Amino acid sequence: MSPQQGASPGSGPRRAAGGAGLRGLLERGRDGVRAHHAVVGNAVRVTAASCAAFYFCRYGLGLLVMSVYATFTVVSLGALARIPGSGRQRATTVLTALPAGLVLITLGTLLAVRTWAAVVGMLVIGFMVAYAGTTGPRIAGAAPGMQLLYILPCFPPYAPETLGQRLSGFLLGAVLLALAQRFLMPEPDTPSYRRLLADAADAAARLADHHGGPPPETALATAHRAGAALRPSCVPPADRPASPTLPHKAMAHASEAVRTLLARLDALHTGAGPHQRYQPETVVLLEGISAAARGAADALRRGKRLRPGEGPSATALQEELAPVRAHRAVDTLQRLSTDDRLVYLRRRSQVVQAADCAVVLVLATRLMFGDRSVEQNPAGHTFAYARARPLQLWWQRLTMHLTPRSVIFQNACRFALGLAAARAIAGLLDLQHGFWVLLATLTLTRTTSLETRSAVRQALTGTLIGAVLAGGMLALVHDRDTVYAVVLPVVMLVAFTAGPLRGLAWAQGGFTLVVATLFAQVSPVTWQLAPVRMVDVLIGSVIGLTCGLLAWPRGAGSEVRRSMAGLCSAIADAIGYTTARVVERSGSTDVLALNRALGLAQESLAQYQCEPRDDGPQPDWPALLVAGTDARRGERLLPGRPGRIASQEVGAWLRHSAGRTADDYRSLGRHLGTDRGTPGDHPQPLDIRALLAVTPAVPRHSPDTETRALSAALLLDSVIWLDALTTDLTRLHEEL
Missing domain, CATH: 1.20.58 (Methane Monooxygenase Hydroxylase; Chain G, domain 1)
Structure with a gap:
């Protein structure tokens, strides 16, 4: 069992550097074209669905509340959310989210009766929606949009009589978005x-x-x-x-x-x-x-x-x-x-x-x-x-990350606290458009304080420029709805295209124009709407900055070492459990503990790799994940193998070797957890000569030859497993 167990085979013959460089340049060019095509396609789909929903409700039915909810449903699930997959998969995800969306809008409407009720609801629901991302990428991608479905109705006026319009608008917007995702410039299907x-x-x-x-x-x-x-x-x-x-x-x-x-x-x-x-x-x-x-x-x-x-x-x-x-x-x-x-x-x-x-x-x-x-x-x-x-199975997955050491738990807490604080401030200050405060908090909060500061700086710049343009547009056009109706698709298409391609400043500026153009058709507004949005975004930015500074400001920077240290401890425990069951054919095991440690380590590493930072060289974390996979494979396979290690001396050697390997992993875990000193002595290979000294010969012709052969097979399978874990550990020590 090699240290690269579970990896792909070798990379094959090398090619000329010039050819590889040209091929890499062409591949990057194709990736860029695909990215631009995907962004433009999504902008077209969101614009078409949201405008169709808005025009039908606002000018066809004359239902203002329904028009707002239909439009914001498309924007939240189509632009704010990042639902992955092909057009078919995205449409399926949107339709699957219908029951949850109906519940969120209903709760938001009913809890808006009091500020304290809305704040408590925001805290609980904000955490639950963000934490639900543990169950898969599609739910995680839809989570920001689902948050908006609760945020939108949880502000005054308390109007439960409009719940029917709100739910109808949501259903219409979701269905139109699903149809657009499926049939209008859909993302191509990928191999299953x-x-x-x-x-x-x-x-x-x-x-x-x-x-x-x-x-x-x-x-x-x-x-x-x-x-x-x-x-x-x-x-x-x-x-x-x-x-x-x-x-x-x-x-x-x-x-x-x-x-x-x-x-x-x-x-x-x-x-x-x-x-x-x-x-x-x-x-x-x-x-x-x-x-x-x-x-x-x-x-x-x-x-x-x-x-x-x-x-x-x-x-x-x-x-x-x-x-x-x-x-x-x-x-x-x-x-x-x-x-x-x-x-x-x-x-x-x-x-x-x-x-x-x-x-x-x-x-x-x-x-x-x-x-x-x-x-x-x-x-x-x-x-x-x-x-x-x-x-x-669902309960095991949901509780796996229910610990302060999980980056998913930390992110859910960070978002929930920020949204609850924003709702409380918007309610206490009786802000005219408090919804924008929460939207700014939701879109600008990042996993590290450094990222949040950068996002806030870009957002404020973009919002300021967008507010100036929106104020000028409102002052010039005033109350001529026909002009706004004609301009809305153009503004949406530009905003939803430029934002993903040019950055957060363009996104915030473009969205400010979209909001101004949209609300000007719903109720009488003046140029003062633009500075109001600027103030609300500023308040939301301050709340996001505060949460970024107070709630795990380093993001996954510290958790990746802690989770890898926890994985080392889990590997050591798994070695002990597995060896005891192989030698004694008794004892317990805790597969869930190793699975949980692997899950926490994988999530923290994935987030760490997405965060911009300059921490210097890092250990070969994927190699430690390979070691965890090796440990889990032995934990699954070896105890159920036929045969029994009858020799007490051989059993003692196996326990001693496994114990030494486990101690080395615990030593590495302590080093990663404290980040002090060296991880201990360099791990030594298995002492095969000591094994030979106590291993009885297996006779070729004997009544118990088959039994001894099964015992030998179980022993050597265990040796191969320990050898792989020792090799993994040796490579990690060399990196450190």
């Missing part, structure tokens, strides 16, 4: 995650078809591309299996298995000599891997729910794998005396590890399509979550 998994499984099958001789360069290059396509950074957010549903958890499990399978097969073929032929037992396993991977790929492409007896099967591969695992373990034990660096062991284990991954891939695919009986399989202990009820 199931298709990416199927392509990777096919690539693994083609690699497994190679049974010796020179490395299959074409198949290796295809495998590299297929594995790279499954990296989270390469998958569009809307396509990632990120929700807590059972199919998504199984899909993520299958992705981890197939990427590791590709890496193992890559190492097997590139590590062999150019003319080496594989042993018959290796060929048998490769054929079984190929059949299992192709079966999984076929099921993934069909995408149909599996009936009993249908779909890919891992039974044949498991029957072939068991004797090979035992035979190779016995053979490898005899060579360990000259293999203290485990070179031979790693090479001999590649195909066995690949077969394990192929089995997991098949079972995860079956679980993805509804076969919960996978836990009855001999390898089904890796799918403990298959027994969980849907509500249990």
